[in-house]
Amino acid sequence: MTASRLKGSFVALITLLRDGKVDEKGYQDFVNWQIAEGTHGLVPMGTTGESPTMSHDEDMRVVRLCIEAAAGRVPVVAGTGSNSTDECIMLTKSAQDAGADAALIVTGYYNKPTQEGLYQHFKAVNDAVDIPIIVYNIPGRTGVDIAPPTMKRIAALGNVVGCKESTAEADRVSKQRYYCGPDFVQMSGEDAAILGLLGMGGHGCISVTANLAPALCSQMHVAWQKGDFETARDIQNRLMPLHEAMFSETSPGPVKHGASLMGWGDGTVRLPLVSPTAATCEKVEQAMRSVGLIN
Secondary structure, eight states, X not given: XXXXXXXXXXXXXXXXXXXXXXXXXXXXXXXXXXXXXXXXXXXTTSTTTTGGGSOHHHHXXXXXXXXXXXXXXXXXXXXXXXXXXXXXHHHHHHHHHHTOSEEXXXXXXXXXXOHHHHHHHHHHHHHHOOSOEEEEEXXXXXXXXXXXXXXXXXXXXXXXXXXXXXXXXXXXXXXXXXXXXXXXXXXXXXXXGHHHHHHTTOOEEEESGGGTOHHHHHHHHHHHHTTOXXXXXXXXXXXXXXXXXXXXXXXXXXXXXXXXXXXXSOOOOOTTSOOOOHHHHHHHXXXXXXXXXXX
16 A cells, blocks of 8 residues: 555544444444545544454454455554554554554553654564554553654654654644655644644544544545645534534543444443543534534
């Protein structure tokens, strides 16, 4: 897969559950709906997919279900990160064998590795696999931030093609573009910050909101790519209440509640996460009504 396919609206897929188990048919139907609505790429088993609470067997099965349903129509970027480098390599090899187009690999959460440790983590994975790698930098979740000079070192590894940028720092994309070059793919991990990232030379978004509004998210990116910045801004303004509602409580609780209102899954999450409060549910529902997703 060429890095040029890593642009536009990628969805950080929720994992649909029924009675505590993965709803395999529902999940594949959801993937097909996403593609039909215009989503440019699929990201199973990231944080939004509840990878930390899935067993290895479930994790690898969900990635395969996504790849099977996508059938090559759009890129599949499998979340394969872990706080253990050996486990990350195992999951990445599994995704590679299953036919994933790329792997999304988060920094070693909880461990708080040094900058050298971060580099060595990605180098070990890079050297063990033969699949494009997108580095996932989200300090708010992992407790550690990849500094731009370290990202430059990681970007020089043969399989690393880009990053999912979730610091929400206004200047981070420009710094990484300086250190890593314009061809280094930068995808936003923050729906609310996407236009700023695109304006600084970024390439797209790995979106939570796209689980509920895939068509609008896709249309916004298409408008931007065509140079129709006014339309892109108008769509983003329309989506902003939904972006905010998705993170009004720990994700993916709010987005899974919203999806359940559209018939996707039962809205449940796995412990230690719990279902959103009534106030959060109402905020999600109001935002969905404002966008026209529900009556």
